[in-house]
Amino acid sequence: MYFDDLPxxxxxxxxxxxxxxxxxxxxxxxxxxxxxxxxxxxxxxxxYGGLIASGYHTLLTAFTLELASNVWTEASxxxxxxxxxxxxxxxxxxxxxxxxxxxxxxxxxxxxxxxxITRFAHTVLNQHGEAVMTYETMVILARRPDAxxxx
Amino acid sequence: MYFDDLPxxxxxxxxxxxxxxxxxxxxxxxxxxxxxxxxxxxxxxxxYGGLIASGYHTLLTAFTLELASNVWTEASxxxxxxxxxxxxxxxxxxxxxxxxxxxxxxxxxxxxxxxxITRFAHTVLNQHGEAVMTYETMVILARRPDAxxxx
Numbered sequence: 001m002y003f004d005d006l007p008x009x010x011x012x013x014x015x016x017x018x019x020x021x022x023x024x025x026x027x028x029x030x031x032x033x034x035x036x037x038x039x040x041x042x043x044x045x046x047x048y049g050g051l052i053a054s055g056y057h058t059l060l061t062a063f064t065l066e067l068a069s070n071v072w073t074e075a076s077x078x079x080x081x082x083x084x085x086x087x088x089x090x091x092x093x094x095x096x097x098x099x100x101x102x103x104x105x106x107x108x109x110x111x112x113x114x115x116x117i118t119r120f121a122h123t124v125l126n127q128h129g130e131a132v133m134t135y136e137t138m139v140i141l142a143r144r145p146d147a148x149x150x151x
Numbered sequence: 152m153y154f155d156d157l158p159x160x161x162x163x164x165x166x167x168x169x170x171x172x173x174x175x176x177x178x179x180x181x182x183x184x185x186x187x188x189x190x191x192x193x194x195x196x197x198x199y200g201g202l203i204a205s206g207y208h209t210l211l212t213a214f215t216l217e218l219a220s221n222v223w224t225e226a227s228x229x230x231x232x233x234x235x236x237x238x239x240x241x242x243x244x245x246x247x248x249x250x251x252x253x254x255x256x257x258x259x260x261x262x263x264x265x266x267x268i269t270r271f272a273h274t275v276l277n278q279h280g281e282a283v284m285t286y287e288t289m290v291i292l293a294r295r296p297d298a299x300x301x302x
Binding site for chain 2: 030031032033034036046047048052055056059060063064067073076077078079080081082083084085086087135140
């Protein structure tokens with residue numbers, strides 16, 4: 001879908017993905033080598049009482065789920081940034097994540113009539129329906145060719 | 152270093168790391184499979200005129216550089232979140248990244264005297280000294296044992 005097909009209030013939900021312990025450890029060993037992400041034994045004495053996924057692993061899992069849902073993927077021209085990310089609850093081995101996404105702001109580009117900027121609010125949910133992470137992104141999206149000609 | 156050793160205004164700079172084309176493509180193939188991150192030929196016709204690193208690759212490279220600098224790593228008890236992330240300039244194959252980090256806020260925990268929350272402002276620089284990304288993180292840091300007893 002194009003910029004013009006995603007008005008404020010449009011929402012969708014992604015597929016679900018499980019994070020297995022081995023993946024959690026592999027990701028964190030490369031990108032976030034803190035013991036409560038990489039060592040199940042040592043993690044028992046951490047504030048989390050056991051192994052938890054790196055928050056960056058949760059973020060990237062959410063992002064790939066969103067891309068794979070293919071709502072705005074083909075119109076994407078990149079992203080200027082991200083706001084208000086909060087890691088609300090630990091993600092543990094075997095948790096299954098999915099993402100609820102809602103358009104909260106749309107702004108046609110003033111200088112470039114072929115694109116606009118869309119702000120998406122995300123809630124990442126686990127298999128119990130609990131929010132584990134929330135965040136906002138902005139994405140530059142191509143306009144529908146006929147729409148940009150008309151604006 | 153502990154929470155108490157990192158007052159507002161404390162700053163440090165990380166080591167530098169180069170992002171090679173093969174790494175950029177490998178990361179994006181798994182986590183951000185958009186053609187301007189994965190296909191050098193097709194990327195020439197993108198708004199960026201060539202292959203650029205996923206912004207998440209830049210973020211994780213910055214984070215691992217920060218962890219490896221070992222300033223607050225051992226006191227870390229995790230992070231509540233991240234704010235105001237902006238991808239300012241493309242990162243291209245061969246670019247060398249380093250991070251300037253500054254403490255902008257410190258807040259001892261009211262309920263848990265053994266820890267505090269520290270806010271860090273980050274500027275990721277390329278080899279030309281240009282800012283390619285800025286963002287803020289909050290990190291929960293353990294207090295120095297004598298400091299928490301005294302507070």
